[in-house]
Amino acid sequence: MTDKPTPEETPTERLLREALNARASLVTAQSLRQDTPPSRRLRRLRPVLTVTVPLLGLAAAVAIGVVRIDGDQVAKRDDTPPAATLTATPSPSVSPSPSPSPSATTSDSPEAPAATAGTPYTFQKVGLEIPDGWRIAESKDTLRLCLMSPGAPAGATYNQCQPYGVEIAAYDTEVLPNVTWPSEANLDSASGWSHQPFCALWDNPYAPTELGAVRRVGAPQRSVQQINGRTASMTKWQVDCSGKQFTARMWGFHKEQVFVVASGLKAEYEDGLTTILNSLDVSRRGDVLGTGKAGDIKVQFGEPTSTTVDGTETVAFQVTWTNVGQTSYSHVEPVVAGQHDEQEFATPTGPVEERIPTGTLERKDGSSWTALPLRMGTGMDYAGLGRSAAFSLAPGKSRTVTYRMKLTTKDHMASLNMVGQAFLDTSGGSYTKIGDVASYVPIHPHS
Template identity: 45%
Template sequence: MTDKLPRQIGGDGGGPDETPMERLLREAMNARATQITAHSLRPSVPPSSRVRRLRPAYVAAVPLFGLAAAVAFGVLAFNGGPVAKQEDPGPAATVPVTASPSPTAEPTTTPSATPSATASATATMTEEPGGAVEPTSSGSPSTTNSATTQANTPATPYTFRGVKFTVPAGWRVAPLREPGTSTLCVLAPGAPQTATATDCSPYGAELSVYSTAEEVDHATWPTVDSGDLDDGWTTQPYCPVWGNPHPIGGSDQLKNTTAPLRTRDIVAGRPVFKTQWQVSCNAKESFTAQLWSLKSDQVFLAAVGLKPEHQSGLVSILNTMDLSGRTAPQLKSNQNAVAVSVDGLASGQQVTNNGTTVSFSVTYKNTGQTGYASVQPLVYTEPYAGTPAGAVQINEGKLERLDGDVWKPLPLSPGGGMDYAMLGKDASFPLAPGQSRTVKYRMSLATTDGAGVMPVTARATLPFDGTSQLTVIGERSVPVRVVK
C-alpha cells in the first residue's frame, strides 16, 4: 500500500523535517492498514431489486475519518507550515469476486416529440357546409382557417363545388355567406382582418360555380352574358375602391374610362373569355373590374377593385383550376347525353397559319339511356382575336370531313347563318345507349388568320333542317393557339 504523507521527510523535499508526533501517527496508520487483507473483505451480496445499504462501510470509515482529523489537527497545532502538495492516487486495487447475474434493467421510454398542428404538411382545403372551411391533410390534425390567417400562409389546394384550384400563398378563403351558396370569396393579402365574403370587392376574388339549371336561371351576376356587356360594372350602385369601398354618393358617377377589353385564353383545357373594364367613381377614384367566364361549365372568376400588385396571385388561381371532377349543369333535356371527345388535337396545341394540314378525329358516345335513330356530327372553328376583319367574322382556311373514302369540304366557321349546321346530315348515324362512332376531320389555316386562341368545337345534334331550333345533345371545345 502506498504511503500518503502529510509532508516531506527530511529537508530535500523543500519542506521541514517530520516531527516525532507525525512519525508516531504515520506508523500507527500503517500498522492499521497492514491488518486489512483480502480475507477481511466481505463477499459481494447478490444483487436484488432493493438498494444495498452502506452501513458497514460507514462504521468502518468512522475511525479512519477520526484518525485523519487528528493528524490534521496535529499538523496545524504543532507546525504552521503549508500542507504538502496533493498527488493523484493510483488506481484502486481490484478484488476478485464471484460474478453474480445482475438484474435486467427496465427500459426507460423517452417520449418523442409530437409534431405540432402547424407542421409544414400541405393541407387540402374543402368546402364545409354552413360556411366553415376545414383544411385536412394526411396524418395531421385538422385546423380551421380563420379570417386571421397571416400573410405568410402557404399555397393550399382547395375544392369548391367540384372545381379544384390552389389558394395562393398569403391569400385566405372567407367563410361562405350562407350554406349552399354558389360563390366563394378568396381574400388577398392586405385585406382587413375583419373582411368577410361581403367585402370581396375590392379585397379579393369571387369564384362563382353554378351546379343546377335553377341556379343558372336565377343568377344575376356573373352570367354567360355578363362579359358581353359594354357598361359592365357601371350598372352597380357601389364603388369598390381598395381602402375606401362605399355606396354611390351624390358626387359619384360610375362610367367606363376606356372601351371594354376582351380576350380569350385557355384555362383547365377549356376556352375562357375575359372582359376587363376601367371604371371611375369620381374625379379621384377609379378601379379595374375583371371577369373570366368558362361559359359551357358555368364557372366564373371575378375581381373588382383588386390592387394591381395582387394580379399574379389572381392569375395563379386561374392557372391551377381543374374542372375534370365536375359535371356542368344540364340546362336542357339530354344536353349531355352524348360524350364528345377529340383525338389528335390537344388543348393549347399550336396550329400554324401557313396552310399546314392538321388531322384529328371526333368520337361520339351515347352515355345515356335513350337511343337515337339519327345523330348529326358538327365541327367548326369559333371567331377569335385573329379572325380576319369583315362584316361577318369568318376564319379563312379549309375544313374537311372524311365520308367513306372521300374528303368533303365544310365551312371552317359558321358565318352569319345556320347553313353550316345542316351539313352534318350527310354523315348522320344511329347511336344506341353505350354505342360510339368516330368521324375523321382535317383542317388548315390561311395566312390571313392571325395569332390567338381559337376554339375548335365539336357537337352532336339531332337532325336539323333549318326550320326548327338546333338541339345539341353533346359538345366539346378544344382551344388551340394559332401561330405564324
C-alpha cells in the first residue's frame, strides 16, 4: 500500500515518509525471531539511507528514538577542558600536581580564573586541593602561596591575601624570628598576628598608623590537630582594630615547616578553608630542617604572668611538649633552664657588665613545687633534672607543665633567655635530645 501525499505535504516530508515506510517494510516475523542477528540485506540498506539522504536518515532515527540513549550519555559526559585552568607565577619550585586531573599552568598574570572543585595542586612539595571558585594569587618569592576566596575583589593580588584568602608558606631552611611572616615564632608567640601589624577587616583592610591601634583581645587559643597523619599546631587570636574586631588563625607543621594563615576571612568561606586544610599533604616534605629525632617533640613557652611583692618578682609560665613526630615515646623528660651563655645586663649606674642572674626556678609537680637550678651548667647534668617529671607522649599528644621564677631587684633584667628541651631516659648517663627550643621570659625591669 502506498500512501498518497496530502496537499500540504512538502517534498522533504514526502521523502521522509517514503524512507520510513521503506524501513518499516523490512520488519517481518522472520526478523523478529529471538537470537537471530540482523540479515545482510538490512546492513546493505544502511549506507543507502545515510548516503542518499543523510539528513533525512538522521531525522528518521531521532523520530523513532534510535539514538536517544547514546545522545543522553554524550551530553552528560564533561569532555571540555577547564577554562584556562589554574595559573601561577613561574617558578621552578612550584609545580602542578602529578595527576590525571587538570593541573596548573604558569602565567605572568597576577590574576587567575577560578579553579574547579577539588582541583589538585602542588606547592613546595605540599599537596592540596583548590576549592570550587577559589583561585591562586602567588607570591614572587615562591615560598608563599595565596588561595583567594570567591568573595575577593576583582584584581586582588597576593598582597591582599588577608583578609580575602588563605596564605600558605613552606620553608626549606630555618627562618629568622620576627623577620619572616608567617613562621613558627609567630605561631608560638602570644600575639603573632601583630608581627605585621595589619587590620584584616573584610570591609576595610588597612595598616594603621596610630601606635597601639592593633591589640589582642583575650588570650590566644591553642590546640593540636591531626591533618592527613601529620601533627599541626594551631593558634587563634581575636584582634581589635580601633574598635572593630577580626579573628586571626595560624596552623603550623613543625618538622615540615609549613604554615597556613587565615585572618579576617568571612564565615561564608569557612567550608573552603576546611577543604584546603583537610587536603593538605605534607608527607613529601619530610624533615626539611634535618633535625631527625631531635625535632620530634615541639617545645613551646606560654605567656608569663608576673607579680612583685617586697622587691621580689615572681614570674609564672607554662611550657608545652607536643609529639609532632611519628614515634610514640614512653619516657620523655622535660627540661627548662636559663641559657648557660653569659648575658649582658644594664646596671643602675649605666655601664654594661656581664652578670649571672640570681633567683630560683621551680617546677610544679602535682600540688607541690620542685626546686631547679635557674641556669644551665657547662655540662649536661641539668638534663637529668627532668627525670622525676617524665611522661609518655604518643604522636599528636601534648603535656603542659607550669614553672615559676623568683628574681630580686638586683638583677636589673628586662628578660631572661630560656631553653625548653626534651630528653629520652637519662638514667644511664646518656643524653638523647628529642626536642629543643630557645625562648625568653620577659621580666619587668627594676629600678
